[in-house]
Amino acid sequence: LSTCELSGKTVLVTAGPTSEAIDPVRYITNHSTGKMGYAIAKAAIRKGAKVILVSGKTNLKPPLGLEKFLAVESTMDMYNAVVENLDGCDIIIKSAAVADYTPKTKSDKKIKKTEGELVLELQRNPDILFEIGKIKGDRILVGFAAETDDLMENAAKKIEKKNLDFIVANDITKEGAGFGVDTNIAKILYRDGSVIELEKMSKDELSEIILQKVAELSGK
Numbered sequence: 001l002s003t004c005e006l007s008g009k010t011v012l013v014t015a016g017p018t019s020e021a022i023d024p025v026r027y028i029t030n031h032s033t034g035k036m037g038y039a040i041a042k043a044a045i046r047k048g049a050k051v052i053l054v055s056g057k058t059n060l061k062p063p064l065g066l067e068k069f070l071a072v073e074s075t076m077d078m079y080n081a082v083v084e085n086l087d088g089c090d091i092i093i094k095s096a097a098v099a100d101y102t103p104k105t106k107s108d109k110k111i112k113k114t115e116g117e118l119v120l121e122l123q124r125n126p127d128i129l130f131e132i133g134k135i136k137g138d139r140i141l142v143g144f145a146a147e148t149d150d151l152m153e154n155a156a157k158k159i160e161k162k163n164l165d166f167i168v169a170n171d172i173t174k175e176g177a178g179f180g181v182d183t184n185i186a187k188i189l190y191r192d193g194s195v196i197e198l199e200k201m202s203k204d205e206l207s208e209i210i211l212q213k214v215a216e217l218s219g220k
């Protein structure tokens with residue numbers, strides 16, 4: 001499927017996990033592989049958009065035809081990359097699994113083990129989507145909600161709190177949904193409370209639908 005429904009639009013996609021250094025050797029991260037975000041970037045390219053992909057560490061190859069590829073590690077790096085590229089963007093899709101907490105202090109040297117416990121103090125990272133939501137203007141903003149409990153209640157709260165146009169909610173406890181796999185089972189929730197329930201499908205197919213919904217909102 002190749003169309004030009006998003007030609008003339010710039011889409012920024014975030015993908016993959018962020019990772020937070022503890023010391024030069026260790027870090028905190030999550031199970032995100034970036035598959036969903038990379039599939040979204042590809043779908044946006046297919047629809048004729050200029051695509052900026054901001055990605056945490058993954059094993060995936062950046063898709064051909066990107067306008068820009070920005071590799072980041074920490075949430076703070078991702079935040080800066082998103083903010084620096086916001087100006088020319090019409091559409092922002094935040095599928096990255098962002099680390100909410102980061103070590104309060106990062107040791108320059110490898111932390112040596114002792115016989116006792118090690119207490120790691122964590123502080124909050126910025127919520128990128130929440131910050132962008134405050135200054136979005138007429139940009140289209142799409143978020144993801146990966147949950148293990150109370151999926152739709154949490155998704156509805158996030159749509160309001162983060163000022164999103166719609167949110168893609170998925171229950172990561174279901175087989176064939178969430179991290180690592182090639183499929184996803186998602187519901188698209190809009191601000192007015194309407195919901196589109198989708199079957200289990202490939203992340204490519206889901207991306208096509210997400211971009212279709214974005215194109216509808218962007219009035220093309």
Ligand code: C5P
Nearest residue numbers: 094095096098100126127128129143144
């Ligand atoms: O609040 P929660 O992390 O569940 O929200 C998920 C959505 O918010 C995703 O779209 C994710 O990319 C985004 N997010 C973010 N910055 C954070 C945490 C989540 O942009 N610190």
